[in-house]
Amino acid sequence: MEKTAALASDILQGIGGEKNIRRLENCMTRVRVEVQDDDQLDLARLKKLSGVSGYVKQGAQHQMIVGPGKAAQVVDAMRALMTGESAAALSDVDRNKAQAKAKYKAPMSDALRQLANVFIPLIPAFIASGLITGIINILKRPDIVGDFATHYPNMLGILGIFGSAVFAIMNILVGVNAAKVYGGSMAMGGVMAGILSSPQLAQITLFGEALQPGRGGVIAVLLVVALMCWIEKRLRNLLPGSIELILNPLLTTLITGTVAIVALQPLGGLISEAIAHGATMAIDRGGLLVGAVLSGTFLPLVLTGLHQGLVPIHVELVQAHGYNALLPILSMAGMGQVGAAVAILMKTRNERLKKVIKGAMPVGLLGIGEPLIFGVTLPLGKPFLAACIGGAVGGALISYWKVATVITFGISGLPLALTIVTGKVMLYLLGCLVAVIAGFLMTWLLGFNDPEE
Numbered sequence: 001m002e003k004t005a006a007l008a009s010d011i012l013q014g015i016g017g018e019k020n021i022r023r024l025e026n027c028m029t030r031v032r033v034e035v036q037d038d039d040q041l042d043l044a045r046l047k048k049l050s051g052v053s054g055y056v057k058q059g060a061q062h063q064m065i066v067g068p069g070k071a072a073q074v075v076d077a078m079r080a081l082m083t084g085e086s087a088a089a090l091s092d093v094d095r096n097k098a099q100a101k102a103k104y105k106a107p108m109s110d111a112l113r114q115l116a117n118v119f120i121p122l123i124p125a126f127i128a129s130g131l132i133t134g135i136i137n138i139l140k141r142p143d144i145v146g147d148f149a150t151h152y153p154n155m156l157g158i159l160g161i162f163g164s165a166v167f168a169i170m171n172i173l174v175g176v177n178a179a180k181v182y183g184g185s186m187a188m189g190g191v192m193a194g195i196l197s198s199p200q201l202a203q204i205t206l207f208g209e210a211l212q213p214g215r216g217g218v219i220a221v222l223l224v225v226a227l228m229c230w231i232e233k234r235l236r237n238l239l240p241g242s243i244e245l246i247l248n249p250l251l252t253t254l255i256t257g258t259v260a261i262v263a264l265q266p267l268g269g270l271i272s273e274a275i276a277h278g279a280t281m282a283i284d285r286g287g288l289l290v291g292a293v294l295s296g297t298f299l300p301l302v303l304t305g306l307h308q309g310l311v312p313i314h315v316e317l318v319q320a321h322g323y324n325a326l327l328p329i330l331s332m333a334g335m336g337q338v339g340a341a342v343a344i345l346m347k348t349r350n351e352r353l354k355k356v357i358k359g360a361m362p363v364g365l366l367g368i369g370e371p372l373i374f375g376v377t378l379p380l381g382k383p384f385l386a387a388c389i390g391g392a393v394g395g396a397l398i399s400y401w402k403v404a405t406v407i408t409f410g411i412s413g414l415p416l417a418l419t420i421v422t423g424k425v426m427l428y429l430l431g432c433l434v435a436v437i438a439g440f441l442m443t444w445l446l447g448f449n450d451p452e453e
Contacts, residue, residue, distance in 0.1 A: 004070070007051035008077035011064060014049070016040025018082040023061075026071040029370045030056070030063040031078075053356045054374030065374050067363060118177045118222070119311045123409070125166040125173075130407030130419035132163035137422045170319070171197045174218045175225050184229030188249060192228050193221045195257050196265055211261065212269070217319045218312055219275070220260075220268025227264065228256040275313055276320035283325045288396040291329050295395020295435075296388050298333035299373065314408040323404040323421055328428055329395045331412040332435040334369040336390025339439025340383040341372050348450050367412025382446040390439025398431040 012018060015033055020041075023034035035041060046064060047055050051074075054065035066074050136159050140149045149156055166173075171193040179189025201211040216223075235248045282290050301307040310326070317324045341364065345357045353376070360371035377384040403424045405416060413432075420428045 003051065004073045005077045005081075007049065007066065008074050008081060010049050011046065011052075011074065012078055012081060014042045014046040015062070016042075021082075024075060024078065026075040029067055029071055029368060030065050031071055031074050033062045033064075034060050035062065048352070050352075050355070053360050053371040053376075054379070056374050065371050067359070067371055114181050115222075116311050117181045118174060119315065119409070121177055122166070122173055126408050127411055129163050129166045130405065130411070132159055133406045134418040134420075136160060136163060141422070167319070170315070171214065171218060171221050174221045174315075178222055178225040179229060182226055182229040184225065184232045185249070188228060188232065188252060189225045191253065192224045192256060192260065196220055196224060196260060201261075206261070211265075216265050216268025216272045218315050219272040220265045222312070223264045223268050224256060224260040227259060228252060231255055272316055272320070275316050279313060279317060279326060280321065283329070283399055284402070287400050291399025292392040292396040294326070294329050294399070295332040295336075296392030298330045298391065298395075299337065299369070299384070299388050302333075302369070302373065303378070311409060318406070318408045323406055324408060325399075325402065325404040327405050327407070327409060327412070328403045328416065328420065328431070329398045331367060331416055332394030332398055332431060333388070333391035334364060334367055334413055335394055335432045335435035336392070336439035337369055337372050337377055337387035338364045339390050339436035339441075340377050340387040340443040342436070343386075343440045343443035344376060344380065344383055344448065347444070347448075350451050353451060365414050367415065380448040380451075382448045383443045386442035386446050387439050389442045390435050390437075393438035394431045394435025397434055398428065401427045401431070403428045403431065 011031060011033075015021065015035055016037065017040075020035045020037055021033060022036050023032075025032045041062065043055065046052060049064075051066055051070075052064045053067065056063040056065070136156060139145055139156060139159075142149075172190050175189040175191075175193025176186045177189075179186045179192075196216070197214045199213050201213045204211050232248060232252045235251055236244060239247055286293075298307065301310075310330075314324055314327055317326060338361065341357050341361060345354060345361075348354060356375045357372075360375055364372045373384070377387050401424065404421050405419045406421060407416075407419045411419070414429075417425055417428050417432075
């Protein structure tokens with residue numbers, strides 16, 4: 001905790017003190033700051049702090065990469081060091097940050113970030129589900145645990161319920177989160193998702209065809225809840241305050257529910273089927289080439305933030321097929337970067353760079369690549385390209401071997417091996433090793449300009 005407090009104090013000094021802060025927040029790995037006056041920033045000092053593995057500027061936001069879990073601790077420590085007046089002003093900014101728009105942020109990035117925010121709260125459930133399913137697969141293998149499945153069928157049944165529960169209520173969870181993100185009533189978002197998932201839909205015929213409960217999956221839910229939030233906001237402004245509380249939810253449900261059943265659920269079904277079939281066909285038929293392209297371009301997508309748009313695709317693949325062939329391919333990008341980092345560690349004479357790599361390497365192996373991207377490979381240039389090539393080699397093999405996972409997203413790197421479908425675990429680990437070796441070799445061959453101390 002002393003190191004965290006010291007780093008928080010150093011960052012505060014580097015950004016010009018607490019009075020220069022306009023907005024302060026964190027994500028999984030970064031301290032994010034918007035300041036009143038950029039001229040007061042001491043970027044050279046910030047970049048050299050021992051706890052900061054990288055610096056990124058996005059729009060008006062300055063981002064210091066300090067590592068997973070640590071980012072929240074540093075921000076809390078910074079807030080604790082601030083005086084009452086500054087902290088109160090900052091809290092007021094944070095409460096209204098949903099209304100604030102960054103000047104230079106691309107509209108597509110904003111939309112994709114909103115989309116990702118719908119699913120990010122579900123990550124713990126996805127991780128638990130995937131790991132439990134992996135445990136079940138191991139317990140069913142007689143070559144590993146003997147006759148466990150025969151002797152303890154009830155235990156396996158209970159574990160199966162634990163592992164599949166998140167998918168049983170997936171649409172409801174997405175509806176609630178989507179309503180929160182889009183500014184509507186969370187309860188109403190859940191209701192809309194419940195309408196789309198109701199088993200009673202199968203008993204209703206519309207335009208000569210029986211309705212399909214759950215058709216369109218999360219895509220249909222997102223479309224319907226977005227419409228619901230729009231209608232709810234408009235009615236809130238139009239209806240008199242005395243009756244708005246009663247009529248708004250009634251009219252919103254009737255209008256949105258009708259449009260959902262007649263138009264949006266069928267549309268969502270077409271989009272969902274196109275995504276699932278298109279992604280699966282590309283991976284199955286594209287083989288080496290598609291795997292190489294997907295993994296080789298993933299790190300640049302992370303830089304731009306466009307990778308957030310892949311989240312619904314991951315979910316759709318699991319809902320449609322019960323497995324996800326895309327995530328293991330993309331995970332190879334991080335492994336290629338680990339290989340590049342190892343090569344840099346062996347060649348560099350810069351002690352600070354060595355320290356950054358040693359700190360970022362463990363989380364890189366766990367699938368969190370930002371510290372290595374922004375603190376190591378990207379600033380050096382050629383190693384970033386080498387990491388992409390290494391990832392492309394691993395991704396090509398993973399695609400060719402048709403390796404898949406049972407989770408949507410949430411974990412990557414080596415831990416993802418625990419969720420890989422039966423019979424493909426060793427192939428996944430072999431793909432990781434090949435990506436690391438390829439990233440290492442390409443970095444060694446391309447070289448880099450070793451930074452001075």
